[in-house]
Amino acid sequence: MSTPVKQKCWLTFEGGCQDQPVIWQLSQKFPKVMFDIRQAHVGAKIGVMALQFTADTQEDIDAAIQFLADAEVRIDPVEGGSMVAG
Amino acid sequence: MTTATHTQSNASDATDRPEGGYVKALRGRESGIEYPIEPRTICDTDFGPVEVTYDYEAMKGRVTRESIEAGPRSLWRYRDLLPIAGEPRSGLRSGFTPLVRADRLAKHLGCKELYIKDDSANYPSFSYKDRVVAVAVTKAFEFGFDCVGCASTGNLAHSVAAHAAAAGMKAVVMVPHDLEAGKMAAMRVFGPKVVRIQGNYDDVNRLCSQIADKYNWAIVNVNLRPFYTEGAKTHGFEIAEQMGWRLPQHTVSPVAGGTILPKIYKAYKEFIELGLVEDTKPAMWGAQAQGCNPIVTALDEGEELFRPQKPDTIAKSIAIGNPADGYYVLKDVRESGGGGASATDDEIVAAMKLLAETEGIFTEPAGGTTMACAIKLIESGKIPKDESICVCITGNGLKTIEALDGQFDEAAAIPAKMKDFNALIEG
Known part of the structure; x- marks a missing residue:
């Protein structure tokens, strides 16, 4: 059995996508990609969420991230450039 | 009005610091979870930033106005409140600006x-970045890195290049492609590897996050960020x-x-x-x-x-x-x-x-x-x-x-004759 692939991301929701059930859609569309919410802040105009993805392959995670990007969610790597973290 | 209190003591108290200084740990700013002192940017639990914590109780009576005033005329006069374990290795003349x-x-x-x-x-x-880089380069030495790097809008790259040159370390600096010419020349003279990224600073920073993961480099504002x-x-x-x-x-x-x-x-x-x-x-x-x-x-x-x-x-x-x-x-x-x-x-x-x-x-x-x-x-x-x-x-x-550019009229150019000078000044 191969070692699962993990990826940490900050998601930023603004410009309307914060009002959409994007995370629920993600869970329905990519059942093989687990995601683990580590923290979240939601404001009137913007929301941010820290997620860790886990999947069997990087391709699975990349497809999930592409789905979020297509839904106009901004994705940043956790280790820098994040909105809440430093 | 109350008066600030401080303990009177001798300047020699500066030598009274505990081995390894007063640093306690890295702590998640939101989670409060503690980690040992290591190259780490985030808390594993909530992915929030970590911050250096100190033993202020141990400092009281030992870190005084007098002990600080007896220190060098550089930022290292505050070394007890900085996250280094040994002697400063960089920026010995940085700080203490007017x-x-x-x-x-x-x-x-x-x-x-x-x-x-x-x-x-x-x-x-010639920027405040010499403060953060002095600490980061010293910390890079302590962690055993031989290459420092950064994502920069210019001043940080300039500082990293200069400090690395003086410390004998390799430097790789990543900057937006449209950096000002003066800043580009000022950093290149120190001999770092310069990588221009087609994008703005935020694009550079995102890439550096991935670089820090892949290469064993001390990216001062990424994996050394809590110390920097x-x-x-x-x-x-x-x-x-x-x-x-x-x-x-x-x-x-x-x-x-x-x-x-x-x-x-x-x-x-x-x-x-x-x-x-x-x-x-x-x-x-x-x-x-x-x-x-x-x-x-x-x-x-x-x-x-x-x-x-x-x-x-x-x-x-x-x-x-x-x-x-x-x-x-x-x-x-x-x-x-x-x-x-x-x-x-x-x-x-x-x-x-x-x-x-x-x-x-x-x-x-x-x-x-x-x-x-x-x-x-x-x-x-x-x-x-x-x-x-x-x-x-x-x-x-x-x-x-x-x-x-365009802020000033062209300065007058006159023949090297006294009469022309007089005409310019008096006319």
């Missing part, structure tokens, strides 16, 4: 007590010490990645905690260019979170649309009772000229931004004219002379 009592500028603005903390005179690269940012406290320590061990009622600081403002505030709080200054409730004010003002916009709108922006300003060194520590700028500005302002490019240039003409200080557009915002805050009455004000100038104008 705090200028700006009476001519104060008169122009109708202020009573105005100071300029002038890091345009910092050594060796601590160096910015020395800007605040110096303000307090140079004002005669007291705090300005108002501090106006630029906001780019969000490092310096929260760290100046932390410096003030540490001095208060140690009884080195009286707690006079210093207010912190953030300054941004109008073409890149995510923090000031969030302050104006009363939002807890800021929205990233695409920068469009001449103040390139603070053109960071997605500030890493922006959340903490908002928190500290609000907690301190301060606020923010932003300035247009024209206002930035006008403020650069005013500072130069009144105080003889030539700053870059980032400093012009801070100055322009301070003027706005003073003129609007948000900062009272009869209270003490410190404006933090963080970079030197000689690196960005193109910002002044």
